[in-house]
Amino acid sequence: MGKLAICPGSFDPITNGHLDIIERASGIFEQVIVAVFNNQAKSPLFTVEERVKLLEESTNHLPNIIIDSSDHLLMDYAKEKHADAVIRGLRAVSDFEYEMQITSMNRKLNPEVETLFMMTNNQYSFLSSSMVKEAAKYHGDISGLVPNVVQTALKEKYHHA
Ligand code: ADP
Numbered sequence: 063m064g065k066l067a068i069c070p071g072s073f074d075p076i077t078n079g080h081l082d083i084i085e086r087a088s089g090i091f092e093q094v095i096v097a098v099f100n101n102q103a104k105s106p107l108f109t110v111e112e113r114v115k116l117l118e119e120s121t122n123h124l125p126n127i128i129i130d131s132s133d134h135l136l137m138d139y140a141k142e143k144h145a146d147a148v149i150r151g152l153r154a155v156s157d158f159e160y161e162m163q164i165t166s167m168n169r170k171l172n173p174e175v176e177t178l179f180m181m182t183n184n185q186y187s188f189l190s191s192s193m194v195k196e197a198a199k200y201h202g203d204i205s206g207l208v209p210n211v212v213q214t215a216l217k218e219k220y221h222h223a
Contacts, residue, residue: 067091067147067178070136073098073113074106075212077194079186083151086180088124095143096121100132107195107219120209124211136182137172153187 067087073080073096087094090127098113100106108116110131117129132139140148144156148168150161165177195206198216205213 065092066143066145067094067146068136068140068143069094069096069149070099070139070203071096071105072106072191073117074104074108074191075113075116075194075208075215077186077189077191077208077212078206079116079151079153079182079189081120081209082183082186083149083180084127086120087149090125091126091147093126093128094124094149095128095130095145097139098129099136100131100133108215112215116209116212116215119211135171137168138177140171140175145175148175150177150179150180151182153182153190186219190206 067090067168069087071080084096085096096117098110098117100110106113114129114131121127121129134142136148136213150165152158152161161179167177168177194204194207194212195216196202197207199220200214201221204216208216
């Protein structure tokens, strides 16, 4: 039985799709570390510190979650933490090839950590941080797609800058 899982991602910002995966992981593992990895290629909107804070505020109802950030390789980070598994979410078929590539590289880097996939809840199949940012930028209604704290943070980013 696994004890510690890591949910890695950009979380720029956390959506209800991410939260659903985190909540389900927290019900299976004794402890879950949600770790923000800074993928500069994605030109993030929020700083790592802001993303960590939004994750903390969105998961404070869950007792066994730790929020962290890292600029190391995921598999080095997993080794350092003695993680049993890495959890990734899968939405549409389009996620599949990308995740296959990362997983096979990660397995080569650290064969001791298993990567597990959770299927998204249908209602979040087409939900991504980038879609949410695009909608928020043009004053679209994003209620129900992100935690309330994220809705507020997006308003501040786009309309009070
Ligand atoms: P990354 O840059 O590592 O892909 P993301 O923040 O985009 O980071 O995603 C983090 C994880 O959450 C990934 O495993 C991704 O597949 C998953 N994820 C993102 N959106 C959803 C969603 N709507 N439903 C389920 N899983 C999701």
